[in-house]
Amino acid sequence: MSHPDALIWDDRYSNNIRWQNLRSPRNLVISYQHLIPRSGLVLDAACGSTPTGLHLARQGWQVIALDVSNAALRIAQSEVQKEALPISFALMDLTNPWLPSNRFDVVLNFYYLSRPLLSTYRKSIRRGGLLFFETFLRDDSFSSEVDGNLHHYLEPHELKTSFADWNIIHYEETQRISRSTERRNRSRRIAQLVARKPD
Numbered sequence: 001m002s003h004p005d006a007l008i009w010d011d012r013y014s015n016n017i018r019w020q021n022l023r024s025p026r027n028l029v030i031s032y033q034h035l036i037p038r039s040g041l042v043l044d045a046a047c048g049s050t051p052t053g054l055h056l057a058r059q060g061w062q063v064i065a066l067d068v069s070n071a072a073l074r075i076a077q078s079e080v081q082k083e084a085l086p087i088s089f090a091l092m093d094l095t096n097p098w099l100p101s102n103r104f105d106v107v108l109n110f111y112y113l114s115r116p117l118l119s120t121y122r123k124s125i126r127r128g129g130l131l132f133f134e135t136f137l138r139d140d141s142f143s144s145e146v147d148g149n150l151h152h153y154l155e156p157h158e159l160k161t162s163f164a165d166w167n168i169i170h171y172e173e174t175q176r177i178s179r180s181t182e183r184r185n186r187s188r189r190i191a192q193l194v195a196r197k198p199d
């Protein structure tokens with residue numbers, strides 16, 4: 001039996017051209033890529049078609065990419081077969097996963113929110129390692145009919161507060177124009193964080 005999130009996301013990645021097209025790597029990572037240690041192990045969580053993980057693997061980083069959608073991982077894997085990149089994939093529910101402690105030099109979490117992961121990342125990232133996190137923020141125009149489940153949205157300042165004892169390299173709550181059909185041209189609030197775990 002499939003996980004309910006897998007049913008939703010497999011359908012998107014199998015039937016919707018918007019999700020099938022490979023995206024550009026996330027700008028937040030491009031902007032701070034110079035901070036990532038050359039020999040680092042990168043975890044791309046809820047990676048989807050893995051645009052940012054593939055970008056880092058192409059530059060030589062070792063990447064582990066996890067997602068609940070097999071259809072998403074197949075899109076990414078077809079890229080890897082063309083190029084033989086240092087990236088491995090696993091099908092995994094990240095709602096409340098076990099991840100090894102002090103293992104990853106970098107964690108990427110883009111546009112997926114499961115709150116138990118915040119404390120999991122605190123343990124799984126090595127001392128001196130980096131967390132890149134970006135996803136939607138609840139705002140005053142939130143409507144569950146258009147925006148879905150409120151639990152998938154950060155509260156204002158929540159992300160920064162969760163890593164207040166880390167070295168915050170970048171934190172911003174800003175606007176982003178949505179590309180999705182339902183929300184076409186609607187501006188949505190997002191939070192971005194780049195934080196380093198203290199040595």
Ligand SMILES: C[S@@+](CC[C@H](N)C(=O)[O-])C[C@H]1O[C@@H](n2cnc3c(N)ncnc32)[C@H](O)[C@@H]1O
Nearest residue numbers: 005009046047048067068069093094110111112
């Ligand atoms: C908006 S996409 C973001 C993909 C990617 N991080 C990026 O930056 O483009 C959200 C991703 O979360 C994944 N996802 C949803 N529920 C999940 C779960 N329970 N466990 C793991 N991944 C999940 C979806 O399959 C999808 O690939």
